[in-house]
Amino acid sequence: MRKLFSLTFLFLTISIYAQDPSWFYEMHDQYKETALYDRFFKYTEVEPLILDLQDHPDFEVSLEGQSVQGRNIYLLKWGHGPEVIYMWTQMHGDEPTATMAVADIWNFLSSEEQTGFKEELAEKVTLLFLPFLNPDGAEVFKRRNALDVDLNRDALRLQSPESRILKDIRDRYNPSFGFNLHDQSLYYGAGHTGVPVAIAFLAPAYNMEREVNEVRLNAMKLIAQLNEIVQEYVPGKVAKFNDAFEPRAFGDNMQRWGTSTVLIESGGLLDDPEKQYLRKLHFVMLMSAIVSIANGDYQHYSREAYEEIPANRISIFDLLIKNGVVSLPEGDFILDLGFRSTAVFSDGHQGQRQTGARLVDVGDLSTFGGYRVYDAEGYYIVHAAIWPEIFSTLESLLSSDWREKLKTGYGYFHLEEEIPSDVKAELPFLILQPGMERPSFPAIGYDAALFMQKDGEIRYVIANGAMHSIQQ
Numbered sequence: 016m017r018k019l020f021s022l023t024f025l026f027l028t029i030s031i032y033a034q035d036p037s038w039f040y041e042m043h044d045q046y047k048e049t050a051l052y053d054r055f056f057k058y059t060e061v062e063p064l065i066l067d068l069q070d071h072p073d074f075e076v077s078l079e080g081q082s083v084q085g086r087n088i089y090l091l092k093w094g095h096g097p098e099v100i101y102m103w104t105q106m107h108g109d110e111p112t113a114t115m116a117v118a119d120i121w122n123f124l125s126s127e128e129q130t131g132f133k134e135e136l137a138e139k140v141t142l143l144f145l146p147f148l149n150p151d152g153a154e155v156f157k158r159r160n161a162l163d164v165d166l167n168r169d170a171l172r173l174q175s176p177e178s179r180i181l182k183d184i185r186d187r188y189n190p191s192f193g194f195n196l197h198d199q200s201l202y203y204g205a206g207h208t209g210v211p212v213a214i215a216f217l218a219p220a221y222n223m224e225r226e227v228n229e230v231r232l233n234a235m236k237l238i239a240q241l242n243e244i245v246q247e248y249v250p251g252k253v254a255k256f257n258d259a260f261e262p263r264a265f266g267d268n269m270q271r272w273g274t275s276t277v278l279i280e281s282g283g284l285l286d287d288p289e290k291q292y293l294r295k296l297h298f299v300m301l302m303s304a305i306v307s308i309a310n311g312d313y314q315h316y317s318r319e320a321y322e323e324i325p326a327n328r329i330s331i332f333d334l335l336i337k338n339g340v341v342s343l344p345e346g347d348f349i350l351d352l353g354f355r356s357t358a359v360f361s362d363g364h365q366g367q368r369q370t371g372a373r374l375v376d377v378g379d380l381s382t383f384g385g386y387r388v389y390d391a392e393g394y395y396i397v398h399a400a401i402w403p404e405i406f407s408t409l410e411s412l413l414s415s416d417w418r419e420k421l422k423t424g425y426g427y428f429h430l431e432e433e434i435p436s437d438v439k440a441e442l443p444f445l446i447l448q449p450g451m452e453r454p455s456f457p458a459i460g461y462d463a464a465l466f467m468q469k470d471g472e473i474r475y476v477i478a479n480g481a482m483h484s485i486q487q
């Protein structure tokens with residue numbers, strides 16, 4: 016009977032040599048930490064998740080010190096194997112995706128399920144999690160710490176307590192692999208494809224010559240494997256960060272100090288503003304990486320496969336209007352128009368609010384792309400006029416026949432009432448204060464109300480970074 020039980024148990028247990036990324040992908044929902052549900056969580060939401068693990072037999076939780084403003088910073092340790100893997104998250108306070116993913120990993124590791132897999136893994140690896148490294152920055156959703164120091168430029172001088180903790184743990188454990196986990200600008204594209212980057216990687220250089228030793232090569236090989244995995248879920252949306260050596264950065268120095276370091280940057284995905292899908296991909300990548308290090312799988316990948324990952328290149332707009340004929344007093348010109356949204360951040364979970372858009376580039380943008388791209392070939396693009404009367408309230412404007420006014424070429428309205436910028440940003444036209452002139456167009460840094468016209472008829476209006484049909 017005992018033998019039968021063991022056999023059954025074997026069949027139910029997935030060996031670290033037999034798992035594949037889809038297994039982690041499928042399981043993620045089950046372990047997703049529900050206390051973290053958007054990008055704006057704070058220390059008071061993260062610390063309880065860490066303290067919950069204090070009594071768990073498989074975790075060691077140690078208080079490593081405090082941030083500048085006195086918030087606790089903890090190290091979580093799991094496993095007892097020879098491969099020491101160090102993961103630090105959110106050294107930039109407004110880059111939270113990986114913190115959510117490691118909380119999900121803790122839920123998986125602390126659960127009662129898949130004990131065979133976990134026991135096998137714990138024999139091979141020791142995991143060190145240093146999560147939420149910049150809690151003071153996260154409190155106000157900013158990159159830098161409370162001294163306004165960029166922790167990722169403090170690896171040598173070590174003036175911030177957060178930086179000293181990060182370095183001290185490395186020196187104490189001498190990890191074989193390190194994961195430097197960030198979020199990057201939403202405006203990186205993959206090479207010259209114009210496709211927004213969802214995930215970017217880097218095996219940072221350890222010297223100005225960007226040489227490759229075994230430490231860096233191992234990071235490259237592991238990234239080649241992670242690229243293959245993540246391409247399954249976000250094909251074409253993966254890139255490689257510039258490897259120029261930054262003497263003050265942690266990733267570069269970790270590599271120099273002998274820890275094979277993998278930088279992972281969460282980018283952007285349309286319809287995933289809170290990065291919950293990217294969080295899931297992070298869970299899949301990090302768990303797959305841990306297993307790969309445990310069983311040596313990454314050694315089957317090549318530096319060449321790493322080098323082939325396209326370059327991460329700032330080349331993305333929120334809205335790109337291509338190939339239209341822009342009709343100006345000076346004449347007609349084929350000009351692509353690239354707009355980016357503007358936003359403000361509020362305290363707490365109110366998060367980010369759109370406040371409009373601005374034109375950031377004009378001309379031949381054929382090597383660029385966007386989250387929303389429209390081909391305006393065959394259309395004239397015309398700067399809208401100002402409606403001659405002043406409206407006292409937004410309500411009176413909205414109850415007027417504004418749609419008819421748009422159809423006859425008016426896209427700016429003077430309004431006496433002051434309304435919040437995020438309310439303005441939702442409108443299919445632009446609001447001006449009484450006495451304000453229409454902004455010039457094209458003008459970098461400014462938004463414009465524009466019409467797309469075909470056969471003498473206005474079909475669309477472009478305002479606040481969005482394109483609206485006005486035919487209904």
Ligand SMILES: [Zn+2]
Pocket residue numbers: 107110197198
């Ligand atoms: Zn960062």
